[in-house]
Amino acid sequence: MSQQRKAVALISGGLDSMLASKAIMEQGIHVEGINFFTGFCVEGHTHAIRKQDADKVKRNNSLWVAEQLGIKLHIIDIIEEYKQVLLNPKHGYGANLNPCLDCKIFMVNKAKQWMQENGFDFIITGEVVGQRPMSQRKQTMPIVAAESGADDLLVRPLSAQNLPATLPEREGWISRDKLFGFSGRSRKPQMTLAKEYGFTDYAQPAGGCCFLTDEAYSLKLVDLWKARGERDYDLDDVMLLKVGRHIRPKPHFKVIIAREDGEARFMSGYKKEFMSMNCASHRGPLALIDGTPSEDDLLQAAQITARYGQGREAEQVEVTIRDRDGAERNVFVKPLLADEIPQEWFV
Amino acid sequence: MSAHVLNARRLLCPLPVIRTQDKVKTLQTGDVLTVECTDPGVMQDIPAWCRINGHKVLETRAVDGEYVIVLEVG
Numbered sequence: 510m511s512q513q514r515k516a517v518a519l520i521s522g523g524l525d526s527m528l529a530s531k532a533i534m535e536q537g538i539h540v541e542g543i544n545f546f547t548g549f550c551v552e553g554h555t556h557a558i559r560k561q562d563a564d565k566v567k568r569n570n571s572l573w574v575a576e577q578l579g580i581k582l583h584i585i586d587i588i589e590e591y592k593q594v595l596l597n598p599k600h601g602y603g604a605n606l607n608p609c610l611d612c613k614i615f616m617v618n619k620a621k622q623w624m625q626e627n628g629f630d631f632i633i634t635g636e637v638v639g640q641r642p643m644s645q646r647k648q649t650m651p652i653v654a655a656e657s658g659a660d661d662l663l664v665r666p667l668s669a670q671n672l673p674a675t676l677p678e679r680e681g682w683i684s685r686d687k688l689f690g691f692s693g694r695s696r697k698p699q700m701t702l703a704k705e706y707g708f709t710d711y712a713q714p715a716g717g718c719c720f721l722t723d724e725a726y727s728l729k730l731v732d733l734w735k736a737r738g739e740r741d742y743d744l745d746d747v748m749l750l751k752v753g754r755h756i757r758p759k760p761h762f763k764v765i766i767a768r769e770d771g772e773a774r775f776m777s778g779y780k781k782e783f784m785s786m787n788c789a790s791h792r793g794p795l796a797l798i799d800g801t802p803s804e805d806d807l808l809q810a811a812q813i814t815a816r817y818g819q820g821r822e823a824e825q826v827e828v829t830i831r832d833r834d835g836a837e838r839n840v841f842v843k844p845l846l847a848d849e850i851p852q853e854w855f856v
Numbered sequence: 857m858s859a860h861v862l863n864a865r866r867l868l869c870p871l872p873v874i875r876t877q878d879k880v881k882t883l884q885t886g887d888v889l890t891v892e893c894t895d896p897g898v899m900q901d902i903p904a905w906c907r908i909n910g911h912k913v914l915e916t917r918a919v920d921g922e923y924v925i926v927l928e929v930g
Binding site: 544548550568569571572575576579580581582583584585586712748774778852 | 865866867868869870871873874878894897900904905907908909921
């Protein structure tokens with residue numbers, strides 16, 4: 510009796526990795542999924558925070574895909590290790606701070622480690638030649654295989670017929686004929702295959718599943734590094750850059766203003782890490798103060814905070830300023846007018 | 857069988873799932889784990905994670921902005 514071969518699939522939650530896994534499962538291979546959490550994943554977070562997204566189903570697509578496929582999914586926290594990928598990408602960045610090629614190499618390498626530790630035989634990804642401008646080009650796909658160390662244990666079922674035969678194909682663990690030769694940016698072949706497999710619901714391609722591909726987010730991260738004088742971050746930084754208006758009146762402090770109740774609820778969890786303020790005399794948003802503001806700076810921050818409350822037209826607004834230890838004091842300020850907040854303050 | 861509590865408040869998905877996954881690895885079959893969260897996404901995600909990994913959800917409840925999931929390790 511032949512040995513039951515096992516493959517670990519990188520599951521992003523999108524259609525391609527779902528189809529790639531299914532294609533290998535159809536060949537009798539035992540497949541389990543792995544999903545890496547970098548902290549920058551778009552999935553879930555902002556949907557959970559922002560009220561405007563409240564009607565969206567709060568499902569994690571990678572878990573959902575695993576359930577559709579009937580496979581186990583292992584979610585791995587790589588937040589700390591990922592810093593080196595983001596801060597020093599050997600192959601550089603894409604249009605923003607997205608180190609896509611280094612990211613893919615890193616994740617395949619991590620999958621290879623997992624494969625070895627758990628007695629699996631090969632790795633599957635949903636990559637398609639020519640699908641993405643940085644990490645999924647004909648020239649870069651061999652780089653991913655080589656620099657990750659996965660080499661010919663890396664199978665891309667959707668594009669396999671466009672690539673050299675891998676070890677699982679050469680050894681007959683899987684049949685190359687039952688793999689595919691997709692290439693290019695068109696999604697039609699994937700949609701046709703999804704229909705064949707009976708998948709009627711799947712996450713729509715959204716042009717990126719990572720905040721680092723987003724220009725506004727990348728600019729906020731660069732601003733944070735500049736203000737702190739070092740290129741470093743922690744998970745709280747990553748999360749807070751996803752919420753609120755970020756207004757930096759001076760290099761040494763920034764005001765983060767909640768845009769809605771959901772963000773305010775989320776940001777209130779940071780009151781012990783940041784000074785905070787909110788309007789006491791009128792309804793208004795919660796604001797967190799990042800940096801080292803002076804007393805005058807705090808008054809300016811209070812004026813900005815008041816600007817975004819219902820007292821914006823009032824002559825005077827009472828604002829509560831809260832220290833990290835919970836000590837509170839109230840100040841009275843005149844809200845800034847819209848044209849008194851220069852555009853360049855908005856991060 | 858023993859009972860355990862995991863504080864996953866303030867974490868956003870998938871971190872509560874990851875913390876649950878890591879905690880469950882240290883438990884025995886039949887142990888009961890109560891996961892306390894503030895992200896409503898856990899009401900979908902932790903039960904989904906339990907279903908695909910063979911654990912049983914005994915209870916889910918939402919009270920005053922907190923979300924609690926009680927599961928039995930399979």
